Amino acid sequence: MRWVIYVGVVLFCFQTCSVFAQNLVKNPSFEDYHECPNILGTFNEHVKSWSTPTAGTTDYFNTCSKVMSAPENFNGVQHPKDGEAYAGLYFYAPGDYREYIQVALKTKLRPDKEYQLSFYISLAEGSDFAVKDFGVVCSYKQIALKTKKNLSRRQLYSVEGNKFHSFEINHPDFHEDKSSWLKVSVSFVAKGYERFLVLGNLRNNKLTRKVQTKRKESKKGAYYYIDEILLKGEHVEVQTKFKLETLHEFENILFDFDVFSLDEISANTLKELYTHLNENPRLHITILGHTDNRGSKRYNKLLSLKRAESIAKYLVELGLSKERIDVIGYGSSKPLLSNNSEEGRKKNRRVEFILKE
Numbered sequence: 001m002r003w004v005i006y007v008g009v010v011l012f013c014f015q016t017c018s019v020f021a022q023n024l025v026k027n028p029s030f031e032d033y034h035e036c037p038n039i040l041g042t043f044n045e046h047v048k049s050w051s052t053p054t055a056g057t058t059d060y061f062n063t064c065s066k067v068m069s070a071p072e073n074f075n076g077v078q079h080p081k082d083g084e085a086y087a088g089l090y091f092y093a094p095g096d097y098r099e100y101i102q103v104a105l106k107t108k109l110r111p112d113k114e115y116q117l118s119f120y121i122s123l124a125e126g127s128d129f130a131v132k133d134f135g136v137v138c139s140y141k142q143i144a145l146k147t148k149k150n151l152s153r154r155q156l157y158s159v160e161g162n163k164f165h166s167f168e169i170n171h172p173d174f175h176e177d178k179s180s181w182l183k184v185s186v187s188f189v190a191k192g193y194e195r196f197l198v199l200g201n202l203r204n205n206k207l208t209r210k211v212q213t214k215r216k217e218s219k220k221g222a223y224y225y226i227d228e229i230l231l232k233g234e235h236v237e238v239q240t241k242f243k244l245e246t247l248h249e250f251e252n253i254l255f256d257f258d259v260f261s262l263d264e265i266s267a268n269t270l271k272e273l274y275t276h277l278n279e280n281p282r283l284h285i286t287i288l289g290h291t292d293n294r295g296s297k298r299y300n301k302l303l304s305l306k307r308a309e310s311i312a313k314y315l316v317e318l319g320l321s322k323e324r325i326d327v328i329g330y331g332s333s334k335p336l337l338s339n340n341s342e343e344g345r346k347k348n349r350r351v352e353f354i355l356k357e
Contacts, residue, residue: 110190135167
């Protein structure tokens with residue numbers, strides 16, 4: 001857990017809203033990155049919100065780079081469809097070698113609702129094959145398998161506690177265009193547990209429908225650039241009392257004087273918050289502890305930090321990763337009410353939180 005400083009507006013918001021045509025894919029064009037790519041196979045490390053579900057070394061291209069550049073790079077020439085970046089991966093290669101991309105969705109999909117998935121692809125000049133089928137996996141859990149081969153159903157079933165369904169986007173023609181971007185799209189009905197999306201070729205070499213192409217240089221495979229990935233529902237309702245970038249107060253968690261431990265009622269309140277965080281793995285939480293003005297500033301600062309840490313500890317015990325939690329102790333520096341009354345002091349002995357992506 002990190003100790004950070006945050007200044008926010010005190011507000012509790014119970015939000016119920018409807019979002020029309022919201023893209024549920026975060027960082028859909030790979031514009032947000034941790035650092036500019038300088039070698040092959042760094043998609044998993046460099047692109048924010050995205051990962052690779054297998055040991056295949058998917059590539060990341062960005063105009064900021066001289067080595068993994070766009071438009072010109074080791075596998076061809078292609079300008080980004082949107083922004084300054086795109087990904088590159090093998091949909092077909094010798095030995096059933098495959099590469100994939102994976103993203104955590106902004107929200108879990110709703111059961112029996114129709115969604116539309118689309119993305120843009122372009123066959124790299126270095127490819128000597130083109131394919132016509134693109135695989136999609138909608139998963140409850142994030143997938144992390146050591147294989148470099150195609151993601152078979154047997155391998156997907158090996159992820160403990162996971163639920164998934166997979167399908168293909170079939171196209172009447174082979175995707176042979178090496179000069180422009182081609183839009184690929186499909187509609188599907190959600191099961192209601194989907195939180196992660198995986199894209200790539202799920203077939204092995206024997207079953208992959210492919211055609212040999214004219215080539216600039218032989219890479220012995222079908223290598224595609226991919227960009228601008230969208231997943232939308234016709235009408236997606238979002239119902240949550242945990243509005244992002246807003247300061248919320250734990251209404252049922254107020255501490256007695258000089259106390260920082262949680263009681264049973266407080267623990268039950270935290271379970272609801274944990275469920276929300278668990279269902280939205282992209283979210284991070286900052287927990288802010290406070291005290292009344294009795295005691296020294298130094299002591300109150302430490303006490304308020306312990307109050308925030310007690311909540312963080314309980315969330316970790318429930319299963320939340322420490323990496324998703326920040327804690328701050330403000331001491332008595334941010335009172336809500338006057339400390340001249342017991343009621344005011346009680347209100348000031350509070351803990352708040354902020355959720356951010």
